[in-house]
Amino acid sequence: MDYINRIRSLREDNDYTQKEVARLLNVGQRTYADYEYGKTRIPLDSIIKLAKFYDVDMNYICGVSQVKKHFPNSKM
Template sequence: MNCKERIRALREDNDYNQTKIAQLLNIGQRTYCDYELGKTRIPIDSIIILAKFYDVDLNYITGVSNIKNPFPTK
């Protein structure tokens, strides 16, 4: 899975709609939809917000790893 597939799967697994996640990121629903479709590249700060929100590490959310580790804490 790549990043766009992973963020969609995480959203659907947690029963959130695109509008809810777009509000979390302070963007429009259409922009978030474009992230999931791969039409627009997701900014790294948004990826970090999503990783924290879903409590998964960046390797998982970006598709580098299939192991769902929790977001690291300091």
């Protein structure tokens, strides 16, 4: 579950509180904390929101890639 470390790192690197990120995801701070501690699995739609918010590829958040690529642009 590499995403646990990644979502915490991204939040801390960008100086956001758990409460601020929880608000973005429309969940309570306790629920978001449970995502970071691995007590609750984070829903896919929330991972997508975080990837867009932090402008990183979902593969990075999920631990598939070690490279921080930008979130894919929908325009081709």
